[in-house]
Amino acid sequence: MLQSKIAGHYSQAYDTQLHGIVIRVLEMCSLVKKQLDDALSAFIDGDRELAQRVVDTDRRVNTYEVDIDEHCIDILVRRQPAASDLRLVLTILKIINDIERIGDLAESIARHVLQESGERPNSAQINDIxxxxxxxxxxxxxxxxxxxxxxxxxxxxxxxxxKAIDNDYARILRHSLTYMLEDTRQIGRSMEIIWVARALERVGDHARNICQYSIFLSKGYNVTHSSDDEMKNIISGND
Known part of the structure; x- marks a missing residue:
């Protein structure tokens, strides 16, 4: 990870300080990715111990966000970076917000496991998730x-x-509504499945944001409100 392209993106003037921030960001990304992996495993297996570890991890994620944010603000205020260095700092400030939100969503999935008191979702519902x-x-x-x-x-x-993740969410929503209409006893379990699917759909949205920030970092264009075709033109140099 230390040899990644981003770790060598900034100028020598900011080498030590920006290098440390980049490493912290990559560590935060790795931690949240594991948090989501564990949250899903805990939900699928009904593993309360693993779910609790996911919840306990959230404080570490928040600490990363605050620490990185403070260091980025310090660079902006005291060192006034320009060009690619400035773009990197701005990208980091954006991306850590999405990473932290993914961590929150993973924590919420884990809390559903800890709050379960009745019968678990059926095998078809678990398979969908x-x-x-x-x-x-x-x-x-x-x-x-x-x-x-x-x-x-x-x-x-x-x-x-x-788009495929959005389709998954729509399919799970349809299945859950069918379960609830056919048997009112399924309402609680189906609502739980809908909520977890919605959390995963939101993770997909945050992952999309991360990709847009990567394009901004690489190409220097803010593509937040660009269509896929517009982004293709920017990346291919036909803008």
Whole structure:
């Protein structure tokens, strides 16, 4: 991870300080990725011990966010970076917010496990969440890799995966509504599944944001409100 492209992106004038911040960001990304992995495993297996560890991890994630934010503000105020250094600091300030929110969503999934008091969701519902969770975890991992590598083309490919996650959410919502209509005893369990699926859908949205920040870092364009075709033109140099 220390040899990643982003770790050598900044100028020598900021080498030591920015290097430390970048490493902290990458550590935070790794921690939250594991937090989401563990939260999904805890939910699928009904593992309360693992769920509690996920909840306990959230404080570490918050500490990373505050520490990184303070160091970035210090650089902006005292050193007034320009060009690519400024773009890197601004990107970091944006990305840590999305990473922290993913951590919050993982914590919330884990808390559902800790709050379960009745019968667990059935195997079909668990399978739906497992399938969506796998897709979401892959998207997040690849989004973080595109950020670390500063690879705009990879980032564009990854952010387009969000549509499949949205489709997963819509499918789970339909299935859950059917369960509830057929048997009112399914309402509690189905609502739980809907909430977890919604959390995963939001993780996909945050992963998409991370990809957009990677494009900004690499190409210097704010693509937050750009269409996929517009982003393709920016990345290919046809802007």
């Amino acid at each position: 497992e399938e969506m969770g796998t897709r979401t975890r892959i998207m997040l991992r690849q989004a973080l890799e595109s950020f670390e590598k500063m690879d705009a083309a990879d980032a564009l490919d990854v952010l387009q995966q969000d």
